[in-house]
Every structure is written in C-alpha cells, then in structure tokens.
Amino acid sequence: MNKLENDLKELGKKILLDKTVGKIIGYSYGTLAGKCVPVFIDKPEEAGKLTWNSFCDTNLARYIKKEIPKEGKIAIIAKGCTGRAITQLLIEKQFPREKLYILGINCAGTIDRRRIANELGSTEILEIIEKEDKILVKGTGFEKEFPRAEYLNYLCKVCKYPIPPIYDVLVGTKEPKGHIHDKYEDTLEFEKKTPDEKWAYFNETLKNCTRCYACREACPLCYCLECFCDQTQPSWFCKSAEHSEIAVFHLVRAMHLAGRCVACGDCNVVCPMGIDLIPITRKLEKIVKDRFDAEVGIDPSKPPSLSTFCIEDQEEFFEEEE
Amino acid sequence: MNPKSFEKRELQNVLQILAENYDIVGPVKEGNVLKYKKLDKFEDIYLDFVGPSAIPPKSILFPQREVLFTYELENKDVKLHDLSQQKPAKIQVIFGIRPCDAKSFALLKLFFEWGKYKDAYYLEKFNNSIFVSLACNNTKSTCFCTSVGGDPFGKENSDLQLVDLGKKYVLRSFTQKGEAVLSTLKKYADAPKEDLQKIEQINNDARKSIKTHLELGKIHEQLANMWDDKIWAKFSAACLGCGSCSFLCPTCHCFDVIDDRTDERHGARIRVWDTCQFPIFTKQGSGFNPRDAKLARARQRIFHKFNYYPTNYGVLGCVGCGRCICLCPMNSDIRDELAKVKEVKTATT
Numbered sequence: 001m002n003k004l005e006n007d008l009k010e011l012g013k014k015i016l017l018d019k020t021v022g023k024i025i026g027y028s029y030g031t032l033a034g035k036c037v038p039v040f041i042d043k044p045e046e047a048g049k050l051t052w053n054s055f056c057d058t059n060l061a062r063y064i065k066k067e068i069p070k071e072g073k074i075a076i077i078a079k080g081c082t083g084r085a086i087t088q089l090l091i092e093k094q095f096p097r098e099k100l101y102i103l104g105i106n107c108a109g110t111i112d113r114r115r116i117a118n119e120l121g122s123t124e125i126l127e128i129i130e131k132e133d134k135i136l137v138k139g140t141g142f143e144k145e146f147p148r149a150e151y152l153n154y155l156c157k158v159c160k161y162p163i164p165p166i167y168d169v170l171v172g173t174k175e176p177k178g179h180i181h182d183k184y185e186d187t188l189e190f191e192k193k194t195p196d197e198k199w200a201y202f203n204e205t206l207k208n209c210t211r212c213y214a215c216r217e218a219c220p221l222c223y224c225l226e227c228f229c230d231q232t233q234p235s236w237f238c239k240s241a242e243h244s245e246i247a248v249f250h251l252v253r254a255m256h257l258a259g260r261c262v263a264c265g266d267c268n269v270v271c272p273m274g275i276d277l278i279p280i281t282r283k284l285e286k287i288v289k290d291r292f293d294a295e296v297g298i299d300p301s302k303p304p305s306l307s308t309f310c311i312e313d314q315e316e317f318f319e320e321e322e
Numbered sequence: 323m324n325p326k327s328f329e330k331r332e333l334q335n336v337l338q339i340l341a342e343n344y345d346i347v348g349p350v351k352e353g354n355v356l357k358y359k360k361l362d363k364f365e366d367i368y369l370d371f372v373g374p375s376a377i378p379p380k381s382i383l384f385p386q387r388e389v390l391f392t393y394e395l396e397n398k399d400v401k402l403h404d405l406s407q408q409k410p411a412k413i414q415v416i417f418g419i420r421p422c423d424a425k426s427f428a429l430l431k432l433f434f435e436w437g438k439y440k441d442a443y444y445l446e447k448f449n450n451s452i453f454v455s456l457a458c459n460n461t462k463s464t465c466f467c468t469s470v471g472g473d474p475f476g477k478e479n480s481d482l483q484l485v486d487l488g489k490k491y492v493l494r495s496f497t498q499k500g501e502a503v504l505s506t507l508k509k510y511a512d513a514p515k516e517d518l519q520k521i522e523q524i525n526n527d528a529r530k531s532i533k534t535h536l537e538l539g540k541i542h543e544q545l546a547n548m549w550d551d552k553i554w555a556k557f558s559a560a561c562l563g564c565g566s567c568s569f570l571c572p573t574c575h576c577f578d579v580i581d582d583r584t585d586e587r588h589g590a591r592i593r594v595w596d597t598c599q600f601p602i603f604t605k606q607g608s609g610f611n612p613r614d615a616k617l618a619r620a621r622q623r624i625f626h627k628f629n630y631y632p633t634n635y636g637v638l639g640c641v642g643c644g645r646c647i648c649l650c651p652m653n654s655d656i657r658d659e660l661a662k663v664k665e666v667k668t669a670t671t
Contacts (some may be wrong), residue, residue, distance in 0.1 A: 030652075030653030030655070031647070031653060031655040031657075031658060032463075032464075032647070032648070032653055032655075034628075035653040037560055037653045038559070038560040038653050039560070040559050057654070058651075063560075066474075087544075089475050093418050118354050119368075122370055122371045122372045122373075124372060124373070124463060126463060140460075177498075189351060204353075207352065207353075208352060208353055208355040208377075210566070210569050210570070210595075211384065211570055212564040212565055212566045213563075213564055213600075214562050214564035214566060214651050217563055217564055218562055218651065230600075230602050232602075235580075236592075237578065238582045238592075239580055239594050239596075240386060240387035240582070240592060240594040241387060241594075242387065269651070270562065270564070270651035271543035272564065272566040272570070272650070272651060273355055273376065273648040273652070274353070274354050274355065274378075293613075319565065
C-alpha cells in the first residue's frame with residue numbers, strides 16, 4: 001500500500017468518526033484487474049475500503065449533486081481534474097461550497113488501461129501491479145511491463161493542474177510535478193486536416209457509438225435535468241444510432257461544453273466502445289484558451305468565458321466577409 | 323453426418339462454398355470493437371477472440387435500428403410498405419458466435435413469440451438463420467455460462483459448431499439444418515476419431531477454466547422477497563445509467579417504436595434498442611415516472627433476468643457471457659450482485 005493511500009484511509013476514518021462529514025465519495029477496488037470504482041462510505045469502519053492509485057480515473061465530481069445532504073457535509077476525494085470540475089460547478093452555483101469537504105490529492109496521472117488492453121489483444125488482463133515507474137500486467141501464462149509515463153492517459157500527460165485549485169485538506173505532498181507547457185500540438189495537427197478529412201475522421205471514430213450516453217453521464221458538467229436528446233416535445237432528432245444522429249449528439253454536446261469542459265477525460269475513459277473523444281474536448285479547450293485566455297475551473301472568482309461579455313473578445317463573425 | 327475436419331487455411335474456401343447457398347454473417351473487428359456483420363470479404367472474419375464480442379450477434383436478428391414499415395403520402399392517401407412479411411432472398415449462416423450467444427437467440431425467441439401476437443420481424447429472421455457456434459477453448463475470468471445452464475461447448479440452439487483444434491477445425495452438426503450445411507462440404511474428410519476425443523478433452527479443460535460458480539436454482543424465489551431490500555441502492559450507487567449492460571446484453575430485448583420522417587411525404591416507423599437503465603424508459607406521457615430512481619432500475623434488470631424470465635418462461639434470462647461485467651464503465655459485476663442476493667437474509671413476517 002502506498003503512503004498516500006494509507007493517509008487517505010486514516011483521514012477518512014477520522015472525519016467520519018468526528019462527524020466532520022457524513023459520507024465520503026472515494027475510490028475502491030473493482031472486481032476486474034486495474035479497475036477502481038466510485039465508492040460511498042458512511043461508516044468509519046469502512047474507511048479501509050478507500051484506495052488511491054493510478055487506476056482511479058473516474059471524475060467523482062459528477063456524484064456531488066445527488067449525494068449532497070440536507071444537513072452536514074460530504075467529503076470527496078479530489079485529484080486535480082475533479083477539483084477543476086468542483087470549481088466550475090461552484091462557479092455555476094450548483095451547490096454551496098460549505099456542504100463539501102474536499103480531500104485534495106496531488107495526482108500523478110492515471111493509466112490508460114484500455115491502451116494496454118488493446119495492445120494485448122485477446123489476452124485477458126488478470127492482474128495489474130504498479131511498480132513506481134512501471135506497470136506490471138499479468139495474465140494466463142504471461143507477464144509484461146509497461147512504462148508508466150508512456151501509458152498515462154493523454155490528458156494526464158499534458159495536465160498542468162495535478163492538485164485541485166481548491167481543497168480543505170491536501171493528502172500527501174504538495175510537491176508539483178515537472179513544469180508542463182502544453183502547446184496543443186495534437187489539436188494543431190488535427191486542424192491541418194481538410195473539412196472532408198475531419199468529417200471522415202469523426203465518422204470513423206464515432207461509428208461504434210451505441211448512444212448509451214455514458215460520456216454524458218460521466219461528465220461532471222453535463223448536469224441538465226433533461227438532456228436535449230431525451231426531449232420528446234419536440235423530439236429534436238431520432239433515437240437510433242445512425243451516423244448523422246451520433247454526430248449530432250456528440251457535436252451538440254461539445255457545444256454545450258465549450259468553456260465548461262475541465263479536461264478530465266472521463267467521457268473517454270468510460271466509453272464502453274473505447275471511442276476517443278479527446279480530439280473534440282481538446283479543441284474546445286484550445287478555442288477557449290486562444291480566444292479568452294481562459295482555463296476552465298481554475299479560478300473560482302472567474303465567470304465562465306461564454307457567459308460573460310468583454311469588449312476585447314474577438315467577435316470576427318460580426319464583421320462582414322470581404 | 324459425421325463431423326468434418328479441415329485445415330485452418332481452408333476456412334475461407336469453406337465459407338466460399340457456404341456462400342453459394344447462404345449469406346454469411348461473421349465476427350469482424352471495426353477499430354477495437356468486435357461485432358457481427360454480413361461478410362463481403364471472407365478475409366475480414368476474425369475468429370481469434372476469447373470470451374464474447376463487444377457487440378452481441380443479437381444485432382443481426384434484432385438490429386439497433388429496424389424499419390417496421392415505411393410510408394408515403396400520395397395526394398391524400400397514405401401508402402404503407404409493410405416489412406414484417408419480408409423474406410430474405412437467402413438463408414443466412416451466422417458463423418462464429420459463442421455458444422452462450424447461440425443460446426441467447428433461443429431466449430430472445432421465447433419473448434418474441436410469447437402471447438397472442440408474434441413478432442414477425444424477429445421470428446422471420448430467426449427461422450431463416452443457421453447458427454454456427456464457435457466453441458470456447460479458452461474462457462475469460464468474467465465468463466459464468468456453467469452457472470446458468472450453459473457450457474463453453476454448449477449445443478443449445480447451435481445448428482453447427484466449429485471447434486478449434488490448433489492447426490485445424492472440426493465442424494459438427496446438431497440439427498437437420500446443420501446436416502444440410504455439412505452435406506455441401508462433402509469434399510472435406512470426416513473428422514477422425516482422435517479429433518473427436520480431443521474435443522472431449524478440450525471441452526473438459528474449458529469447463530474447468532471457468533472459475534465462477536453460482537447456485538442459482540431458486541434465485542427467483544429468493545428475489546421475490548427482496549423487492550425492498552437495501553442492496554438495490556448499494557448496487558446502483560455508482561451506476562452511470564448508460565445501459566450498456568442491457569444494450570449489449572445478448573438476451574435484453576426492450577425496444578422503443580418511433581417515427582423517423584425523411585421528408586414531408588416520406589418516412590418510416592422504426593424500432594430502436596431501448597434500455598430499462600435509462601430514466602426515460604418508463605417515463606409516462608403525464609410526466610410521471612414509476613421507475614425514476616436508479617435503485618429501481620438496477621432492481622428491474624436483475625428481476626427481469628432472474629425472476630420474470632423463470633416465472634414466465636421457466637428459464638433464466640441470462641447466458642453468463644459476462645459482457646455486462648466487462649463493458650460496464652463502473653465495473654458493476656453481476657456475479658457479485660447475484661452472490662449477494664443469495665447472502666441476504668430475506669424477511670419473514
């Protein structure tokens with residue numbers, strides 16, 4: 001057990017015992033190798049179930065609104081991107097700050113389990129062990145090591161905010177990881193494509209979508225009480241999984257998240273079909289950075305870029321084309 | 323007929339022969355997703371997989387989007403084109419499905435032919451299909467077919483079965499439909515005795531490789547007393563409600579019927595997959611939703627498979643493929659849930 005995990009278990013037990021909080025939203029081991037799942041703990045003796053490791057990839061912020069109690073507080077384990085989601089939800093006035101006790105964690109990035117699974121093909125992963133800078137994967141009759149840094153989720157590789165912008169207590173060290181200068185090289189590369197090439201790319205990427213909406217449900221910022229694609233009066237588009245409908249769903253969802261996406265990548269992690277939605281969310285991030293010099297969910301006092309008007313904003317679509 | 327055996331490299335030729343009489347559907351990889359499609363090129367077939375495909379072959383007989391009829395407005399008349407009686411030009415061979423998936427088609431049939439109104443769309447396709455299962459030499463840790471009456475080499479609803487013997491395949495038939503297919507493969511030799519003995523051996527090993535054993539004999543009775551149990555809230559706490567457990571379940575069959583308008587004068591009535599895990603699934607016109615809590619939806623899924631199915635049809639509505647375990651983003655594990663159902667003391671009053 002790593003020290004961070006141990007500290008977390010002890011602190012979790014303490015805050016449940018002294019009734020600082022009534023419940024903790026955290027991570028626990030799942031039944032499959034390398035899967036950590038959300039857990040809701042309300043008894044001090046169960047705090048030992050809490051875990052923290054490189055497979056705690058889910059953003060727990062999505063559970064806050066449903067779990068927030070009428071009286072008292074709940075605690076949440078927050079890595080950097082969970083913290084950014086919490087900050088953005090607070091900016092959007094989704095719950096009162098005093099209801100939440102944030103257990104911040106300095107996150108070293110989460111592992112792209114799917115990439116490892118895909119590279120192993122039909123061989124099943126039966127055990128995954130973290131060994132400092134290596135990930136040891138075991139299955140029937142094989143063992144393979146993967147370098148940790150290379151097999152991080154892409155957004156973790158370019159993440160500048162491993163620590164949540166706001167927290168009540170930080171578990172573990174505050175020591176920052178190396179300085180990261182994200183030049184959006186992936187997005188710049190994607191922007192070089194012609195419109196036809198981009199369209200072909202999206203059709204290819206999205207063709208396995210079953211419209212289960214796991215991406216929407218996992219997203220901490222997708223909290224509409226009724227999503228546009230569930231509306232029936234009017235029904236905006238059909239419910240089947242044809243290319244055009246899949247594209248409409250993902251692109252409209254992207255529009256709704258412009259200036260609100262906190263780059264946690266949970267939409268990507270949870271997709272049962274392994275669809276890579278990161279090119280879309282990265283583009284959103286880059287637009288907001290380029291146009292408004294804004295990064296989402298960092299400064300609790302800063303209103304969302306697309307909900308405010310500044311005279312300096314670029315508004316070239318007001319200008320007439322030559 | 324005796325089973326046939328042929329070298330693995332002969333597979334494409336075998337499919338070619340079958341294609342003279344049948345349409346061939348088989349497993350193909352699109353990106354990293356294994357699904358079943360009509361094969362245009364036989365080299366696309368992908369048989370080197372362990373456990374079930376991501377998208378179950380139910381999509382062949384019960385597609386995610388299925389046109390029931392189309393309509394056309396002509397002046398003031400409406401012309402309907404009913405597709406329910408449409409017969410396929412050729413019988414289709416659904417090749418390389420796991421024995422659990424082969425069985426799932428029989429379970430789906432129980433539902434689609436139940437009661438007064440028969441579902442012509444499913445049944446027509448079912449009756450015009452030949453099911454060729456691919457026996458599981460290897461199983462996944464999430465497989466539990468033997469707990470629900472199946473077997474890695476299960477024969478239920480398989481017309482034929484393909485067995486991988488390393489360098490060659492053995493193709494054996496269990497039904498008349500299967501015999502008819504085998505009779506077109508006369509040029510291949512009958513499988514020798516040692517091959518058949520080898521099959522027994524591999525089957526035994528495969529059965530032993532399944533590590534999950536659940537005694538589900540009386541589960542429908544146990545569940546009946548557990549409607550208000552606390553476990554449903556526990557099982558569903560982390561659930562996203564994406565419904566992949568049921569969308570991609572080979573025995574889940576719920577659908578929605580909607581109109582898909584092409585233009586002012588043309589359109590279609592279609593049915594699409596639906597899932598009890600979506601809140602909107604039970605939302606009524608009045609706005610009332612009898613199943614608006616996550617725990618109620620989690621309960622519905624287990625009840626449907628392990629209480630309603632045994633009550634209505636006398637069989638469990640689960641084939642133990644383990645897809646729902648592998649594909650759940652939150653690693654909800656039906657084996658765990660079933661084990662806990664049994665543990666829970668039911669209230670006696």
